Amino acid sequence: MHLLEVEALSKSYRQIGGESTLAIGEISFQVEKGEFVSLVGPSGCGKTTLLMCIAGLIPASSGMVKVNGAGISGPPKNLVLVFQEYNRSLFAWRSVLGNVLFGLEVRGKLSSEAEDRARHLIGLVGLEGFERHYPWELSGGMQQRVAIARALAYGPEVLLMDEPFGSVDALTRLELEDTLLKLWQELKTTILFVTHDIEEAIYLSDRICLLSRRPSRVVRGIEIRLERPRNQLATRADRRFVELRNDIYKQISDQAAK
Amino acid sequence: MKPLGRINLPGLATLLAVLLLWEGFSRGSASLQLYFPPVSRILVSLYELIFSRELFGHLLATLGRFAAGYLLAAALAIFLGIILGYSRLAYSFAEPLIEFLRPMPSVAIIPVAILFLGIADAMMVAVTVYACAWPVLINTIDGVRNIDRTLLYTGRTFGLGRWQALRKIVLPGASPYIVTGLRISLAIALILVTTSEMVVGGSGLGYFILDEERSLRTGNMYAGIFVVALLGYGANRLFLLLEGRVIAWHRRMTAGETV
Numbered sequence: 001m002h003l004l005e006v007e008a009l010s011k012s013y014r015q016i017g018g019e020s021t022l023a024i025g026e027i028s029f030q031v032e033k034g035e036f037v038s039l040v041g042p043s044g045c046g047k048t049t050l051l052m053c054i055a056g057l058i059p060a061s062s063g064m065v066k067v068n069g070a071g072i073s074g075p076p077k078n079l080v081l082v083f084q085e086y087n088r089s090l091f092a093w094r095s096v097l098g099n100v101l102f103g104l105e106v107r108g109k110l111s112s113e114a115e116d117r118a119r120h121l122i123g124l125v126g127l128e129g130f131e132r133h134y135p136w137e138l139s140g141g142m143q144q145r146v147a148i149a150r151a152l153a154y155g156p157e158v159l160l161m162d163e164p165f166g167s168v169d170a171l172t173r174l175e176l177e178d179t180l181l182k183l184w185q186e187l188k189t190t191i192l193f194v195t196h197d198i199e200e201a202i203y204l205s206d207r208i209c210l211l212s213r214r215p216s217r218v219v220r221g222i223e224i225r226l227e228r229p230r231n232q233l234a235t236r237a238d239r240r241f242v243e244l245r246n247d248i249y250k251q252i253s254d255q256a257a258k
Numbered sequence: 259m260k261p262l263g264r265i266n267l268p269g270l271a272t273l274l275a276v277l278l279l280w281e282g283f284s285r286g287s288a289s290l291q292l293y294f295p296p297v298s299r300i301l302v303s304l305y306e307l308i309f310s311r312e313l314f315g316h317l318l319a320t321l322g323r324f325a326a327g328y329l330l331a332a333a334l335a336i337f338l339g340i341i342l343g344y345s346r347l348a349y350s351f352a353e354p355l356i357e358f359l360r361p362m363p364s365v366a367i368i369p370v371a372i373l374f375l376g377i378a379d380a381m382m383v384a385v386t387v388y389a390c391a392w393p394v395l396i397n398t399i400d401g402v403r404n405i406d407r408t409l410l411y412t413g414r415t416f417g418l419g420r421w422q423a424l425r426k427i428v429l430p431g432a433s434p435y436i437v438t439g440l441r442i443s444l445a446i447a448l449i450l451v452t453t454s455e456m457v458v459g460g461s462g463l464g465y466f467i468l469d470e471e472r473s474l475r476t477g478n479m480y481a482g483i484f485v486v487a488l489l490g491y492g493a494n495r496l497f498l499l500l501e502g503r504v505i506a507w508h509r510r511m512t513a514g515e516t517v
Contacts, residue, residue, distance in 0.1 A: 057411050057415060083411070089406075089408045093508070107417065134507055
């Protein structure tokens with residue numbers, strides 16, 4: 001049994017004129033326990049919509065999402081989505097600790113162990129000493145670290161991430177990628193990651209699902225057999241890394257030309 | 259906004275200068291003194307009134323109506339505002355009514371209230387509730403509408419139900435707006451209470467001020483006005499103190515503090 005299964009999922013929107021347009025056309029793929037999978041595709045191919053459907057936040061038009069073999073209707077308990085816009089997803093009236101405790105609080109698990117867990121995760125994302133700060137007092141990269149700690153404190157089996165590093169500067173982005181890999185290895189969480197940055201996808205993932213433009217479908221699944229732990233300099237300089245990047249880039253630009 | 263607890267010396271000097279000018283003008287003209295007694299004489303009147311306890315009863319009556327009207331309005335308007343902010347459908351039903359009634363000067367309903375409720379406390383409280391509810395209602399609706407969808411999605415991805423979302427996201431998220439409405443209503447409450455007291459009479463500072471004017475006891479009249487002014491000032495100060503606790507995060511956030 002797969003941990004996460006997306007079966008023939010499609011999503012169409014009704015436009016103002018009454019016509020409906022197909023944003024996602026029959027996407028199927030699976031994610032195994034402990035895997036790091038990235039969805040890569042041209043911008044506007046409906047990656048965010050797909051992730052929202054998988055998270056149970058918006059209903060799919062047809063098809064199914066299964067977690068541990070069971071179809072979902074609404075947000076599943078063992079799955080959390082991290083949004084791209086950290087500044088719009090953190091609670092401005094809660095401190096860093098208060099934000100990280102949020103998921104545990106909702107589950108009614110507010111105890112000293114919960115707080116220990118929250119503090120531990122704040123430490124893991126590198127924000128020790130900032131527990132009492134408010135999100136708006138932190139830089140963008142730090143805010144996204146808070147959002148990641150908050151999601152992981154909830155203890156999800158699957159972490160969905162929607163271009164989480166899309167709004168931070170290039171250097172911060174590299175740091176955040178390494179932090180995420182460290183967390184993934186330490187906590188053994190399964191991650192489904194959406195990005196339009198090909199190199200980022202290769203650097204992070206075990207496997208990449210390449211999506212076409214609208215209405216999007218899975219064009220190809222690509223195994224990334226680069227050794228771990230990965231290294232920003234060595235891995236990116238690896239001949240296989242460069243080949244993968246060129247190969248994927250070519251596929252995407254062929255898509256765009258069609 | 260001026261920080262609490264710090265004394266504004268130039269402002270205090272202006273206030274003193276105005277009072278001194280007042281004193282001087284009044285003493286300079288004997289014909290003016292009946293309508294415009296010197297500050298010193300008003301203070302003497304105030305002192306005597308406090309000792310005779312006459313003013314105390316009126317102050318209590320006004321305070322009671324003020325608190326009852328204000329608090330009822332706040333509860334009602336926040337409740338309705340959340341519903342109307344949440345539901346587009348409910349708002350479209352209510353919109354024409356709101357747009358028509360809101361700009362109407364609230365004192366215009368005093369005669370209507372008298373018809374239905376007589377000249378009892380209930381009438382004065384009802385008028386106050388009516389007038390105070392608008393700013394809170396409008397601001398609550400705005401506040402609820404302005405909550406970022408991403409915040410609500412975030413709540414849902416963590417398994418938040420509708421009721422929990424209301425408590426943990428909608429209310430705190432809208433609180434800066436709600437507080438703004440509540441502050442505007444504070445001044446309105448005092449206006450409506452004193453005005454209706456002037457209209458129906460019997461008790462309260464509004465009644466006292468008008469009654470002393472009709473009896474040409476202008477010292478007492480001004481003393482009454484001082485007391486209402488102090489009441490308004492005190493209520494606002496108390497409000498700012500509470501506001502500082504409830505939405506301290508917002509004030510600091512908008513001040514743009516960063517590490």
